[in-house]
Every structure is written in C-alpha cells, then in structure tokens.
Amino acid sequence: MSSALASSGRNREASLIDGEFPLTRDDYQQIAGIAYADAGIDLGEGKASLVYSRLAKRLRALHMENFRSYCQLLSREEGVEERQQMVAALTTNVTRFFREPHHFEHMRANVLPQLASRARSGAPVRIWSAACSSGEEPYSIALSILAVMPDAASRNVRVLATDIDPNVLRKGDAGIYGESAMEPVPKEVRQRWFVPHGTDHSGKTWRVGDDLRKLVVFRKLNLIGPWPMRGPFQAIMCRNALIYFKEETQVEIWRRFVPLLAPAGRLYIGHSERLFGAASPFFTNEAITTYRLKEGPSA
Numbered sequence: 001m002s003s004a005l006a007s008s009g010r011n012r013e014a015s016l017i018d019g020e021f022p023l024t025r026d027d028y029q030q031i032a033g034i035a036y037a038d039a040g041i042d043l044g045e046g047k048a049s050l051v052y053s054r055l056a057k058r059l060r061a062l063h064m065e066n067f068r069s070y071c072q073l074l075s076r077e078e079g080v081e082e083r084q085q086m087v088a089a090l091t092t093n094v095t096r097f098f099r100e101p102h103h104f105e106h107m108r109a110n111v112l113p114q115l116a117s118r119a120r121s122g123a124p125v126r127i128w129s130a131a132c133s134s135g136e137e138p139y140s141i142a143l144s145i146l147a148v149m150p151d152a153a154s155r156n157v158r159v160l161a162t163d164i165d166p167n168v169l170r171k172g173d174a175g176i177y178g179e180s181a182m183e184p185v186p187k188e189v190r191q192r193w194f195v196p197h198g199t200d201h202s203g204k205t206w207r208v209g210d211d212l213r214k215l216v217v218f219r220k221l222n223l224i225g226p227w228p229m230r231g232p233f234q235a236i237m238c239r240n241a242l243i244y245f246k247e248e249t250q251v252e253i254w255r256r257f258v259p260l261l262a263p264a265g266r267l268y269i270g271h272s273e274r275l276f277g278a279a280s281p282f283f284t285n286e287a288i289t290t291y292r293l294k295e296g297p298s299a
C-alpha cells in the first residue's frame with residue numbers, strides 16, 4: 001500500500017469523536033449518506049458532534065459499543081426500521097405556537113376572510129403545513145381560521161399536517177401541550193379552543209378541543225418522496241425544514257408546490273429562507289417570506 005493510501009485509510013479509521021462510542025470518518029460519512037438519501041438532509045462535513053449527540057441514545061438503547069456496529073446494522077435488511085429512527089433522531093423539531101407571528105397576521109388579514117366566504121358557499125378549503133413537527137404550526141393555522149370562522153369545524157375546511165418523523169406526528173395527533181408550549185397562545189384563545197388536561201412534570205397541560213382537533217389531519221410524508229395529494233391548497237406553509245437541504249433540493253420542492261396551489265395561493269417559508277431558482281418566476285413576493293402564486297404561467 002502506498003504511504004498516501006495508508007494515511008488516508010488511517011484517517012478514515014481515526015476517531016472523529018472519542019466519547020463513550022467511537023465515531024470514525026467512515027461511520028460519519030455512512031450516516032450522512034443515509035440522512036441525505038432518505039430525507040434530503042445535508043449534514044455536510046462538520047456535524048460530527050451533532051450526529052454523536054443525537055445518536056448516542058440510539059446506540060445505548062440498542063446496547064451497541066460503537067458506531068461501526070450501528071452502521072453495520074443500518075446497512076442490513078433488518079436495519080430498515082432503525083434507519084427511520086435514525087433520521088427521526090437527526091431531524092431538528094424545534095417549533096412554537098404562532099412562530100413568526102407575521103405569517104398568521106398576514107393570513108388573517110389577506111387570505112382567511114376570502115376563504116371563509118368560500119367555505120360558507122360549500123367549497124373546500126385546504127391549507128398544508130409541510131414539515132409540521134409536533135403540531136404547533138398546523139394548530140396555529142387552525143386557530144387563525146377559527147378566529148375568522150368560529151364554525152369552521154362544521155365546514156369543509158382542513159389543515160393537512162405532514163412530517164417525516166412519526167414521533168412528532170404522534171405528539172401532534174395527541175394534541176397535548178404543557179404550560180410553557182402554550183405561552184404564545186392568548187388566554188382567551190386557550191380557554192375557548194383547548195381543554196385543561198391535567199398536569200405533567202412542568203405543570204398544567206392542555207389538550208386541543210374537539211373543534212380545533214377536527215380541522216387538522218396528520219400524515220407521514222417525506223418531502224423528497226412522492227406526494228399522494230392532488231390539492232389544490234389555498235396556502236402552503238413550509239418553514240424551517242428546507243434550510244437543512246441542499247439548494248437544488250429546496251428549489252425542486254418549491255417547484256413541486258406550484259401545481260398544488262390554487263390560483264393566487266400563498267406560500268409561507270421560514271425566516272432564514274428565500275425563494276430562488278426555478279420556482280421564483282411563479283411567485284410574487286408579497287410580504288416578508290410570503291409569496292403569492294402569479295396568474296398566468298402554469299406549472
């Protein structure tokens with residue numbers, strides 16, 4: 001073996017992290033490759049400590065001694081389930097009720113009054129929260145709908161809430177939130193649309209009430225996989241998920257939203273994201289990180 005090869009071989013075997021579980025460059029690259037292939041998540045080169053801290057609990061749960069054995073499991077047929085657990089562990093699920101409040105203000109002022117008339121005429125109203133995490137975002141959309149249309153639950157109005165991570169979807173589906181999660185929800189809104197549920201380690205908990213719950217449907221959906229829905233959606237919120245993807249994947253997903261949006265449909269994206277590339281000619285930038293589908297060019 002040439003000395004260059006020997007040294008690159010040694011590099012691959014050298015530990016990137018020497019903690020409880022050694023993590024080599026090869027292990028890291030295999031894990032990053034799976035995150036990209038299965039979920040579009042671009043870990044790049046420098047996220048070894050994030051990977052270590054997110055996955056160490058998986059290794060402990062599986063009684064494994066190092067990342068090498070974990071990677072061997074991931075590459076075997078019986079590792080399919082663990083690949084999903086791994087992707088779920090690597091996703092960032094941070095969210096809040098009424099996060100980036102200007103989007104909900106925009107919706108209430110510019111979108112929902114018309115959608116309320118539409119719903120009252122019997123036509124369907126559909127809004128998609130794509131990458132919804134544990135439900136705070138789709139319930140915030142539903143609460144905004146209830147503010148302009150208190151009888152929305154008895155109309156043909158639905159918020160589709162999708163995410164790749166089954167753990168957060170279970171939380172959204174259960175609809176139980178603690179006092180600190182509920183902080184951004186005004187008291188009168190809480191009292192009208194939630195019910196006290198009991199207590200947990202951090203204090204009081206609340207459950208979404210029946211009318212609020214009826215408006216939101218949770219489904220597992222991988223944004224880089226096939227989308228079974230046909231739309232049209234009057235609005236799509238896809239915030240703070242695509243920042244973890246490569247630019248070309250972001251553009252492709254925005255481009256796939258275009259044929260699913262109703263005429264003049266709105267697209268809301270995250271605070272550190274900006275629409276660019278092949279999707280941008282289809283949209284007018286209406287307000288900060290808020291886009292409106294242009295009339296004219298069809299997708």
Ligand SMILES: C[S@@+](CC[C@H](N)C(=O)[O-])C[C@H]1O[C@@H](n2cnc3c(N)ncnc32)[C@H](O)[C@@H]1O
Pocket residue numbers: 038039040041091092093094095096099130131132133134137162163164165168221222223224238239240241270
């Ligand atoms: C930071 S949270 C954003 C939640 C919410 N949209 C917000 O802004 O508060 C990102 C979410 O994207 C989800 N996610 C990551 N990759 C995904 C993919 N390929 N398909 C669907 N959801 C994905 C994660 O599971 C996570 O719940």
